[in-house]
Amino acid sequence: MDIEGLIDEAIAREGGYVNHPADRGGPTRWGITEGVARTQGYRGDMRAFPREEAVAIYRRLYWFRPRFDAVAALLPAIGAELFDTGINMGPGVAAGFLQRALNALNRNQRDYPDIAVDGAIGPRTLDAVRGYVRARGERGTIVLMRAIEAMQGERYIRLAEQRPANEAFLYGWLASRIGNVPL
8 A cells, every 4th residue: 555545544543633631642633643733833723734734744754754665665564554553652663663573583683683773764774674574575574563563562551551541542552553454
């Protein structure tokens, strides 16, 4: 799926305007929090936040800036998963999940060297993705996806344990964010 389709799915899943009292993100429209909208120059009421601005923010902050497009060029489903996880947890967290999984799955560096877990996709992370694909082939995408989603699920549960108000969101996070990207 291309970025336009991923953005359309994200907007459909995130919905319109919400301002849940337990959500630290505050007023949100199309899945874009007021804080993110403000950093991108939007000054109006979030109830009126235009869909077109949300699309531009998704493309810029959650696809191109974190280089998920470069991962998607190598492993489309993984790029899509990182995009979705980045929307909900932040692109750096999503990138860190990928980096951790790649390090754990490199057979003690026999397939490719370990990489820094710095939450930033650069040449070394992309080289590790290429090494992973060479070593693990087609089936490797499934295993890499499972590893990323396992870390994602563990983080959701930890967030709910650390802050009871997050329990209001836990079921939905697990139901709609884990296993939602087709392989």
